[in-house]
Amino acid sequence: MSAGSDGADFAKLAKEYADLRPVVKQIDAYRQLLQDMDDARAMLKDPEMAELAEEELPRLKAALPQAEADLQLALLPRDEADKKPAMLEIRPGTGGDEAALFAADLLRMYQRYAEARGWKVELIEQQFTELGGVKEVVAHIKGENVFARLKYESGVHRVQRVPSTESGGRIHTSAATVAVLPEAEDVDIHIDANDLRIDTMRSSGAGGQHVNTTDSAVRITHLPTGLVVTSSEKSQHRNREIAMQVLKARLYDMERQRVDSERSASRAAQVGSGDRSERIRTYNFPQGRLTDHRINLTLYRLEAVMQGDLDEIVDALTADAQAQLLAEMGQ
Numbered sequence: 001m002s003a004g005s006d007g008a009d010f011a012k013l014a015k016e017y018a019d020l021r022p023v024v025k026q027i028d029a030y031r032q033l034l035q036d037m038d039d040a041r042a043m044l045k046d047p048e049m050a051e052l053a054e055e056e057l058p059r060l061k062a063a064l065p066q067a068e069a070d071l072q073l074a075l076l077p078r079d080e081a082d083k084k085p086a087m088l089e090i091r092p093g094t095g096g097d098e099a100a101l102f103a104a105d106l107l108r109m110y111q112r113y114a115e116a117r118g119w120k121v122e123l124i125e126q127q128f129t130e131l132g133g134v135k136e137v138v139a140h141i142k143g144e145n146v147f148a149r150l151k152y153e154s155g156v157h158r159v160q161r162v163p164s165t166e167s168g169g170r171i172h173t174s175a176a177t178v179a180v181l182p183e184a185e186d187v188d189i190h191i192d193a194n195d196l197r198i199d200t201m202r203s204s205g206a207g208g209q210h211v212n213t214t215d216s217a218v219r220i221t222h223l224p225t226g227l228v229v230t231s232s233e234k235s236q237h238r239n240r241e242i243a244m245q246v247l248k249a250r251l252y253d254m255e256r257q258r259v260d261s262e263r264s265a266s267r268a269a270q271v272g273s274g275d276r277s278e279r280i281r282t283y284n285f286p287q288g289r290l291t292d293h294r295i296n297l298t299l300y301r302l303e304a305v306m307q308g309d310l311d312e313i314v315d316a317l318t319a320d321a322q323a324q325l326l327a328e329m330g331q
Helices: 007-043 050-074 096-116 146-153 236-263 302-306 311-330
Strands: 086-092 120-128 134-142 155-161 172-182 196-203 214-222 227-231 279-284 289-292 297-299
Touching: 007 050, 050 311, 086 096, 086 146, 086 236, 096 120, 096 134, 096 146, 096 155, 096 172, 096 302, 120 227, 120 236, 134 146, 146 172, 146 311, 172 236, 214 236, 227 236, 279 302, 289 302, 289 311, 297 311
Parallel strands: 155 279
Antiparallel strands: 086 134, 086 172, 120 134, 155 172, 196 214, 214 227, 279 289, 289 297
C-alpha cells in the first residue's frame, strides 16, 4: 500500500488490509502466548527463575483455550455484508389492527436499539393506520456492523397479548414480518436500465393546499425478476432514488440467498438463511416471556427487549451461527 497504486487498487488493498488486520492480531497473540509458555518452561531449569516460572506457567496454560477459541473465530469465513448498512422492512401479518400495532412496536424496538448503538435510522417509506399501527415501513439504518447485528431478525415475529382493541380481555395471537437486507452498492449489483420499467403515479395530498395532487409517486418494476418497488414521498426525484435503493438491496439479497442455498444444499440451513416466512420468535406479554424458536432461547424480560435491549438475543444467535460454522469446518 505504501508503495503507491491507483485509486481503485488502493481502495481494494485498504479493505483487504482492514479485514486481515484483526485476524493477524489474533495470530500474533496466539503465537506470543505459545512463546511465553516455551520461555516459562525454559526458566524452570534455572534455579533462580524456577519459582517465577512455576507461578507463571499455570496462568499461561489457562489462557490457551480462550486464545485458541478466539483464533478459530477470527479464521471463520466472513459475511461480506456484515459491515454494511441495512434496509429494514416491517409489515403486519395475520391479526388485523393488532398486527399493525405490533408492527409499530417492533419498529420502535429497532429504533431504540439503533439509538443505543449510535446508528442513524431514516424512514424512507412509511404507511400507518388510523390507530397508529404500521401498514408498511422501510427504514435505512446506517452505522457500524448494522447488518451483522440485525441480519438474524428476518422472519415472522408472533405476539400473544390482550389487544387494546379487545374489550373482553381475551389474549389474541398476531404476527408481523421483518426483513433485513444489506444495503447494496453499485459494485455489488449491476442493474441494466433496459431491465427497468419506471412509472409515475398520482399521489394524493393531505387536503387543503395539497388538494391538487401531483404525479410524484414512483413505481419501478425489474422485468427479469418481476420485483416491484414503490415510493410515494413528496419529491419525485427522491422517490426514484429511494425506489432504486430498495430495489438494489432486494436484488442483492436475492443473489445472496441463491448463493447461500447452493452452498448449503447438502446440509441444514443456518440461522438467518432459512425461509423468510418461518416463525422465528414469540413475544408473550401476559407472561413477560420472549422465545426465539431457532435456538430455543427463552427470556423473561420482555419489557426490556421491547425497549430495545436486544444484545443478549443477538449475541446468542451470533454465537450459534459461529458454532455451526466451526462444526462445519471440523467435518
